[in-house]
Amino acid sequence: MERNVNYVLIGGIFFAILIGLIVFILWFGRISFNEDKFRIYTITTSYDISGIAVKTPIKYKGITIGHIKHIGFDTTQLGVVKITLLIQRSIPIAKGSSVLIDSQGLAGLSYLALRQNPKGEIIVNDDDAVLTLDQSFLGKLSDKADSALEEMLGVLGSVEKLLSEKNVKHISSTLTSLDQFSQSLPALSSNINRALESINGELENGAGAMIAPTLYQTQKSLQNLDILLQKTSNLLDKFDDNPYPTIFGEKK
Template identity: 20%
Template sequence: MENRAHALIAGLFVICFGAAALIVAHWFKGDSIEHDHYQVVSRESVTGLGVQASVYYRGVNIGKVNRIYFDPENMNQILIDIAIDGSIHLPSNIYAQLGYQGITGLAYLQLRNDTEHTKIPPKILPEDARIPMRPSLLDEVTGYGQNILNNVNELVIKLHQLLNDENQEQIANILQNIGKVTRGFDDIANNLQPGLESFTRLTTESTILVSHLDDLLNEINESMKKVNQQDGIIDSLTNSTQEIATTIPQLRKASTSLMRNSQSLNRILHQLEENPQMLLFGHTESLPGPGEAGFIAPPGNMQ
């Protein structure tokens, strides 16, 4: 009986110890939080990402990576199973990127919202949905670096083709011609120097001339002001014009009288020229002509 009692006690002790060990293990595991499961799909390399890697959303650790494997239906895709805190509701416009911890090379998943192409509030992402993976910043830089190297390689090849022997000779000729043209420009510049100096003097003289023209315009303006004043030159010219207009008829009459007197004087002078004794004896009556009463024919004409 005592052996059975000891065996029963030992069995109960083992059962209690095992239950306690399970409770302690579960407590240390800390996995009492409910999780939602999602699947990240990547077409790029996931170097540095391992199982139990952290999953961050807006900088907060919200889950872990459970599994990483190739898609059985499409070997170009990598599937990453993640477990997220069930209290976190992810939007439907979520996407994933790889992040790296310093220089260790260890990677983690960073979930981000695609806010650039969303104008309305997104819906809640259902559980077991697939989340697309986008290239990380390091992947983009690596891709850009590869493109730059390819472009540099193409540039070197083109430069090598450009700088062959024939093209080098042509470039040398072009440089020589450029040197000749440059020397020609120097000669032209030396020839233009006297002209530039003359142009400078001309500019100075033009400035002086413009100053004199300004003074002349000021004097003209002053003269115009004086001319336009009342009782000025214009008024005097107007009065003189009116007086001349009044005098012209009188001068016309005087000139007519003078013309008549001149004609009379011409007749008198003509008569004096024909009969000078008229100055002494005065005007004599003219003898009657043929056919007039008292006409006497000259003696030499009688028959």
């Protein structure tokens, strides 16, 4: 009789420990038998979702209102993550609202913070239960840094091509030709002036009165050409001294 009592006692203790273990697992895993009190919301995003997982809590104004039910890839879109949320039906959520991955302190646990759309209508039907995932400040900063780095690399690549050995030789040859032309410019200008003086003398004698307007326009064009060539010569001198600021401008 005493042996039977010991078996019953051991069996009762075993079942009590087993029931306690099941209750602990359910409590620790935050499993709820009242899922009808929750509405299922979905999120599809291409952002990085590091820091969150299944059972990650969802908070609104610092109060926990639900948790993540499932995370996986969207089978209909390449590289897109689909997140399923369970949020209490008693919490009104507007259409167009979003969630943001946040954390408690610098090294705290991550959670999803709900951000209501103040201009949206309240979600009533389960078909409209769609939210968006906003990037955190660090995520936006990282994307901007990546974009800036890509643009900088593109500029450096263009500068490298511009200052390649082949282009430098070509620019040097062009500068030499322009320099030779600018040196011959005074002689050319002197010859033009002598020709114009000769024509003016003929015009004063009454010959060639019909071509006077054309000669005037020619003289004006030559003067403009003289000014343009002087500016070109100054620009070439600046480029020869320091090509980078001449092309890209002075840094402010």
